[in-house]
Amino acid sequence: MSQKKVSIKDIAQQAGVSTALVSYVLNGKEKESRVGQEIALKIRQIARELNYQPSYLAKSLRSGKTQTIGLIIADISNPFFANIARIVEDEAKKIGYTVIIGSSDETADKSRDLIDVFLNRQVDGFIIVSAEASDEQIYYLKDKNVSFVLLDRHFPEIPTDFVSLNNYKAALDAGLHLLENGYKHIGLIAYKSGLFHMKERIRGYRKALEQHNVTFRPEWLIEVGFDTIEQEVKAGINAMLASDAPIDALIFATYRLAISGLKYINELGLKVPDDLAIVSFGQAEAFDLYYCPITYLQQPMDDLGKMAVSVLANKLKHPQEPQKQVLMEAQLIARDSSRRKVPKS
């Protein structure tokens, strides 16, 4: 079914205003051009009635802009990323951008597909939570002079704009908090990953032990694969508990690992924190509703999302400005799951 193409002229005619005015309104610039709200409303309504479809391609050729941001997150089913996507959207909308989202499901292949699809859909720029082994894509975007900001994860060896967490510091804080509360044998469950943020979490954890002169035991550190979380978390916790120096506290490097681990700890009938103290990265309702509220590293999600949008928006306006590399701090929210250790009598 073909439709007669409606132009700005048609709308202007019907509204009895100039085409320039229609263009202002339909490009969301009525505030700057001081168009009356009533006129703006009328123009929009006529545009809607006439089924007006702006030609993004033509518009893009003229202005070079589509006012669209491509957001690629690592896993939409992870509440951390889903929440940050919502923040990015809200923030982008405030400054007139629409966000289209893709989820790479932690695979570099899918991430590359999405980057291609979004480039061909003429997004102005990208906000990307990188999947493992996707460095090549970052070089590709740099080569093509595409504007982008990395969010939450970055590649220290590739100079880019990024907004991330100081993961080393966060894990160090988690470890020190447990040590200062009297726990000595501290385990860490992390992902087996080449990604920098995960390595930094491990480095911070080990630094905490070192600062308190606790000798690290290899069985205290478990790195599990994405596809075998449940089995590996169980086996890991078993090994940590069967150690000559059984753990009395456990740090989870992500929310998903914590959920999996807490379910198993419940199964084992272990009491938190008396049998095992817990600190986790990530944040979620599950931590609040657990019988013993879980201590967690609160990531500044709002600030991370807003800053990523702001860095990208600025980059789109001023592509020649120096790169912005922002590291934010997590805040440890101490709750019952890591309260001061009571020596067993």
Next chain:
Amino acid sequence: MSQKKVSIKDIAQQAGVSTALVSYVLNGKEKESRVGQEIALKIRQIARELNYQPSYLAKSLRSGKTQTIGLIIADISNPFFANIARIVEDEAKKIGYTVIIGSSDETADKSRDLIDVFLNRQVDGFIIVSAEASDEQIYYLKDKNVSFVLLDRHFPEIPTDFVSLNNYKAALDAGLHLLENGYKHIGLIAYKSGLFHMKERIRGYRKALEQHNVTFRPEWLIEVGFDTIEQEVKAGINAMLASDAPIDALIFATYRLAISGLKYINELGLKVPDDLAIVSFGQAEAFDLYYCPITYLQQPMDDLGKMAVSVLANKLKHPQEPQKQVLMEAQLIARDSSRRKVPKS
């Protein structure tokens, strides 16, 4: 920075194969054309090295297809929708579609913006979880002969393809389950919404009371606004408990309402289920980890997501086929939060 446009011919030349073969591979059709995997790999690699960008517009003009689905969900920060988005993506990928996602944040305005943006980005079709008062958009899509499937929510007065839950039956089951387990004064916390699925949940709840000859009390039913969940849930629970016939069981019509309600129930020091039995719609880790695992209505997320993709894919191939309207059943997963009532001594 302008780039010399790379064509399929350039790739074919460098790979020493025909342009047809390159086209097959880059359109993801190597399986059908029995191209060797090695050749396919080589072609993709050369395409990558040359920075080949398929012209989606040109391709679309030829084939009328972009192999892209626009998925509009009601709120990306709600785990139900985030998980269903993941399922839709996985399923779409299997049949060669890329999914681009937008979140309407439960507002009709944002949903309309996203539909426009996606139409202009030439998606082949839509899967839509509708926001309230977005009926007009559905008529608009129908007028334009755009292929779409409504997911999870539909408008009974508009004939469309849809894949939804039988919400009436699910709420009826929840009510009957509690009544059969000895609870009599059952409350429901729902959203104040014109959306059909919410009305159906209320209707099912009331039907359950009616079937057991329990007289409904107005204070047992609370409908809260999206923007005032916390206050209204608290006030609602207070009113339900202060009733002449105080509730002994409570149904939450959504996951978010349950989280808010359970936090307040904890604050009040009420014990689940002895002081108050609970059944909730939605599903989430928080329900598993709660001290008393929460009985919930398990929605067939996998089937909902897969069916939506399958209905849309079929519609894209055979636009003239009759509409498909699928209602799926939720399964009540009975756990401790609604176990048989022990009369207080």
